[in-house]
Amino acid sequence: MRHIPISALIGLFFTSLYFLAAIFAPFIAPYGMAEVVGDVWEQSSSDFLLGTDSIGRDLLSRMIYGGRTTIFIATAATVVSFVTGASLGFFAAVIGGAVDQALSRFVDLMMSIPTLIFALVILSVMPVTVPMLIIVMGLLDSTRVYRLARAVAVDINVMDFVEAAKLRGEGRTWIIFREILPNALSPLVAELGLRFIFMVLFLSTLSFLGLGVQPPEADWGGIVKENKEGIVYGIPAAIVPAIAIATLAISVNLVADWVLNRTTSLKGGRGG
């Protein structure tokens, strides 16, 4: 931890700010999430720091609760995506043979359909609930994690030090957890950040299209949708959540970049 670049500090600051706001939402938000407290699209004032929305709810409170929903669903979907993708990827790489072939070809097929289109097809018949969103988003995205995890593990699996461990007589558990995993971790951690960003954007897009989180609950994408008519009258209420999405995504990206650089430099030579 000698030296944290300024860009990573900014990223860390905003990322923790958003996550803390999400965790402590009920204590920070000045009003209730669905509480109508003022007129339609009021300007910002000391009562309503960001003004009010299309039916007179406090925009700041709604943003804080919306952030909570967005971050919760994105995090949960990332976890689903990683657990599924990484374990299947490692499994395929170490087992090899027909299992690997079958899994990899199926993933190729899944990836031949654009993720958003596939999600829309499934959501056209599924009840749109939060657990359903998490599962659909997580599973569709796990194909990307699978590919990365498998590629990394296959590369490591053919290295001489893994062969040396096999010749020593080590079991499969030691080889996966002690030889392969520590070396696969840094690309996977960097990917974790990117997958989280993708989930935030994906969820926002679905909600913006009206196919994500359903009213009166709202995430940031949903708040954009609720207030988009205001734009043509010059009311920027729809821009606020959009900017929140962008800043969260950029912050996480900055942190992921830093993590990736730090871990690769460790590999190249510690202290050198």
Next chain:
Amino acid sequence: MHPVLRLVAQRFALGLLLLWAASALIFAGTQILPGDVAQSILGQSATPQSLANLREELGLNDPAMTRYFNWLWGALQGDLGTALTNGKDIADSMGYRLKNTLFLASCAAIVSVPLAIFLGLLAVRYQGRWPDKMISGVTLASISVPEFLIGYILIYFVAVKLGWFTSVAMIDDRMTFLQSLNAIALPVIVLTLVVLAHMMRMTRAAILNVMQSAYIETAELKGLNSFKVIYRHAFPNAIAPIVNVVMLNLAYLVVGVVVVEVVFVYPGMGQYLVDHVAKRDVPVVQACGLVFAAVYIGLNMIADIVSILANPRLRHPK
């Protein structure tokens, strides 16, 4: 047969196989509903009679396999079925919208592809200096920003505050070509911004990869000037990766178009798809999904075929 032809034929066959498998996957994706499609379409208050009618109409009483092959057989002949919501022929309604979407996407491609390649070259030329750093900064920002944010910021400033363009992009057959172009100016700008960063960054990487090859050093040590080094030695090797980059990003554009059409209320495929997902109009969703997947798979296939054709090892076998 020449090995290149064989490889291209193989890749083409793989594309068709993939498309077929994708159609099965799309069909399967609409069949995994726990419960009954008819029930979820009509809601809880539906009468048993109307449910039975709808089941009959959808062919839900047949086994899934039969329905899938009927649907696929129809799709192959250009018959995509009828929409549940208004009973219209899907292929008819889609034709007009597909034309609009392709118009929008092609305009965006015509603007973004040359621009991205130019900026990619610029980034390589000034590698490590401020134009390069600025380009990588913009890339980072733009992969973190949802398409609709770019759309609304442009509408807010350019259409509402400055009043240069309209905030919705309605087009119809009575408009002249120039009027249509004016109408889609904003969505084209948004789509360009959406794909530009990716394309630029990948172009930069592709050219840098070629420029760092040992044969470029050989050319420099022959005393050739920069122009000749690039034109004679870098360019022939960079075409394939760049075409590849362009195709992959056009595939990306196909997805971006869905959101942008909704933002600008543009009468295209994306809008059509999103509307009917909300209405749970399964035949329309299946048809749209199939068309989008076909375009996506087709572009990826072209990208691969170009790389095969451009590889000197394959063109001139030992």
Next chain:
Amino acid sequence: MANVLEVKNLKIEATVYPPGEKSRDITIVNGVSFDLKPGKVLGLIGESGAGKSTIGLSAMAYGRGGVRITGGEVWLNGRDILAGGLSALRKLRGAEVTYVAQSAAAAFNPAKKLMEQIIEASIEHKRCSKADAEKRAIALFEKLGLPDPENFGNRYPHQVSGGQLQRAMTALALCPQPDLVIFDEPTTALDVTTQIDVLAAIKDAIRDTGVAALYITHDLAVVAQVSDDIMVLQNGKTVEYADVDTIINNPAEDYTKALVSVRSIDHKEMVPEGTPLLRASGVNARYSGTKFDVLKNINLELYPGQTLALVGESGSGKSTMARVITGLLPPRDGEIEFDGRILSADLKSRSNDDLRELQMIYQMADVAMNPRQTVGTIIGRPLEFYFGIKGAEKRRRIIELLDEIEMGEAFIDRYPAELSGGQKQRVCIARALAAKPKLIICDEVTSALDPLVADGILKLLLNLQKIENVSYLFITHDLATVRAIADSIAVMYQGRVVRYGPKSQVLEPPFDDYTDLLLSSVPEMKLGWLEDVIATRKMESAGN
């Protein structure tokens, strides 16, 4: 006669960007001076990182990456080339001075035919017409011994072999009739037997065209064959600069003496006695999915405390033999007897003792160690795994092993990335020793190392053999190494053992054709050796 090239007090610097730290400037070359008369060859020799390629390219005023010439003068044909601008430099690059790269396979543009690339510089600099350039190129193809000289240029780079491509690169450099050619390790990437033929072709071409040359290599024996003068470099500084006879036969500096006497280890051959530790009988093996055997009826014996060397070129099957013995590749038939018992063919069904008593050391020490484990963990794991040794006792044993490989306790918490190439290989040796093995398979363990470092490793291995009474199966393509440490030798060619016996017998004439070719391919630290060899060898190398 006027000098073609004069380099005075050259200083070259580069900027490095260590990750997570501020960039800084480092000096690569400092205070190097030399000159070169027409038709003469100067050899630049040093280990990796000595700055020899950088000095070579400075004759074209060219710096790779962030490398730049910051001091001194470079005079080419009486002009100071550092004083002129880039356009003046372009006029002489490819015309007055040309370059032959180490890897011709990468240095040719894959998308263009060879002829087009070879005559490009001649036409660009208006040295002659296209027709004349092509004629000259064809004449060079013939001189360099390329097949079908008339049509050779119509091929693409990937359509010809590595040895041919390196000759074509030489033709590319000679075609514009330059005054100076820089050869940057032109034979290093080639197979041993091919290297000598290419070297002879280059030497003839230099002599016939009367061009001056800088010949860069890490192998003193090679450079002694082609040079008039030699400059020995270490860490960017001149160690010794003299004519070739003085350097080889009467060196002044200790470093030069060490380089000249490298691989002169004196190992007294041991005669087979007792029962063999390892016996391979009638081994045939092939890789799954292929239709031909890579090993054909291999019979070998190795006695306790002795060294058997498996020698051959890449593709001869020598590494496959190691995979069969370790159980990674079960043979199709034949069996491996080890310490009186038959080893099961498959790795999975071998007992812990079988695994422990048979250890392996790899060519690339970098990838043979887990980069996320410390030296202590790497050496300690076999102790724990085979003997259940833990805690303070384990640490004591690790330190003992570190002392045995002449490194010491200070390295116990280091990571592999913090070690030099030689130290990494030593740690791998310690890991093998930790298992208390009876046999260690050494797969090309010195071929990735600089000569002096390799020498150190060989001496260590011999020393350890005396202390631990361990046997080595030593796989290598390098006969000089074999001479230094083997007790018996098996020469492998295309999957067969073509010659096998005690060292003294195998290295004693009369030879079969292949052994002759292989033996004659090891450059000797002797002037005029190349001419003798080319005149007397019986067989052409396969890479031609």
